[in-house]
Amino acid sequence: MRQKPHHLMSDPEILSVLPDAPAPGPTLRPDAALLFDACHLGVVLRAVLFVELVAAVASLFGADNLGDWLTRLSLVTGAALPGVLLWLLAACSLKTLLARLPLPWQQAIGVALGGLAGLYGCGVLWLAGEQERLPWLASGASGALLAALLVAALVWRARGQTPATTTARLGELQARIRPHFLFNTLNSAIALVRAEPARAEALLEDLSDLFRHALREPGPVVTLDQEIALAQRYLAIEQVRFGERLRLSWQLDPQAGAALLPPLLLQPLVENAVRHGVEPSALGAEVCISTERRGERVVVKVKNTLPDGPGAAGQGLALANVQARLKLLHDVQGQCRSGLQDGWFVVRLEVPA
Secondary structure, three states: OOOOOOOOEOOHHHHHHOOOOOOOOOOOOOOOOOOOOOOOHHHHHHHHHHHHHHHHHHOOOOOOOHHHHHHHHHHHHHHHHHHHHHHHHHHHHOHHHHOOOOHHHHHHHHHHHHHHHHHHHHHHHHHHOOOOOOOHHHHHHHHHHHHHHHHHHHHHHHHOHHHHHHHHHHHHHHHHHOHHHHHHHHHHHHHHHOOOHHHHHHHHHHHHHHHHHHHOOOOOOEEHHHHHHHHHHHHHHHHHHHHHHEEEEEEOOHHHOOOEEOOOOHHHHHHHHHHHHHOOOOOOEEEEEEEEEEOOEEEEEEEEEOOOOOOOOOOOHHHHHHHHHHHHHHHHHOEEEEEEEOOEEEEEEEEEO
16 A cells, blocks of 8 residues: 655655545434534534523513513523523433434424423422422423424534535536646656656556545545545646646644544645646745644644736635535534735634544
């Protein structure tokens, strides 16, 4: 098996030491595993804020003044907040078990857990001795209704991932088969056939791997190591085309490789670095890909030096697609930022480890 490079890759010889095609990523059921993924920080924050907003509006009924409203709000919050936290804890703890059930059963159990959480909140009021006549039925119904709304939001979020992933696959396939890229790759292979047949064979193998990866049905997530392996194949092909104009460096942290990403996330970023950094410049450009684990976070950077001449202006579609899919998978825990920094164009991704 060819080995993975970790340091500066400025020689086309690197084609002979690239890894084999990555194995398919871990398979998750997007209609199950992602539905009750209440372990996300973003889901917790939105659920708490939503319930608090409902409590604030409900407290307005019967409030005579601001002080009376604040008193009612604190009372309702004291009952509702423990209930919603209990629902989130139960949904997070039972995620694996719920993923084995059909989608309608998951939704029904989520609503039922909401009803129990509402009764729990009413029980908090009973333990506090706040009221003589407690609204048990109303509390259970309110909890079930709020849970139904939250489950509907999670279903909508899970289903929203499918068209974004499909768009990414089609875009990646289109980039792979565009005549400009394909013809240049084949011409490079033809030029190497007589003088260096081993390198020509490796070049065609990498091109075949890219087409096979583009045509394969990916899972909802892949590992960072798999994305890096795909980027290495693409850049190895471009290395033959541009030669010394494409100066590559890799700074890879082995502890970051298990982080989960949407499939084909790094590919458009690497393509942009070549298209807007190397192609327009007669002197070429440097392209650097780095990964680093920082505690419970993984930081990925794709950066390129700016061209010495006027470059082709992009439309930002690749970055917008990356941001949308990263948010769908990791919510507020996934971040994508880009900008100029000390003569480099830098794209910085941050995901949970």
